[in-house]
Amino acid sequence: MLIINFSNGLNMGEVMKNSALRFQYVEHPFSMLIAAVLMTIVNKKVKTNPTISLGVVIMGLIAVGLFAFAFPWARVFGA
Numbered sequence: 001m002l003i004i005n006f007s008n009g010l011n012m013g014e015v016m017k018n019s020a021l022r023f024q025y026v027e028h029p030f031s032m033l034i035a036a037v038l039m040t041i042v043n044k045k046v047k048t049n050p051t052i053s054l055g056v057v058i059m060g061l062i063a064v065g066l067f068a069f070a071f072p073w074a075r076v077f078g079a
Contacts, residue, residue, distance in 0.1 A: 010025070023072075024072075027069075027070065028070045028072065031066045031067075031069055031070035032066070032067070032070045034063075034066055035062075035063045035064075035066035035067045035070065036063075038059055038060070038062060038063035038066070039060070039063045041059065042056055042059050042060045042063065
């Protein structure tokens with residue numbers, strides 16, 4: 001239901017063929033959601049443990065990488 005309202009009834013086959021629409025309606029929301037969940041997990045682990053493990057650091061780097069990938073740079077810089 002949320003996807004239908006979010007995509008305004010777009011044909012998902014056509015959305016997946018068009019790279020700009022695919023980024024806006026598929027890649028951006030899901031990448032940001034996954035990155036936010038990872039950062040929440042990292043935040044909890046950093047607050048509860050006195051030492052930071054390599055796994056937590058890698059998880060944080062993956063989350064930052066997903067944020068950087070999913071950010072609409074072309075809209076910001078007008079490319």
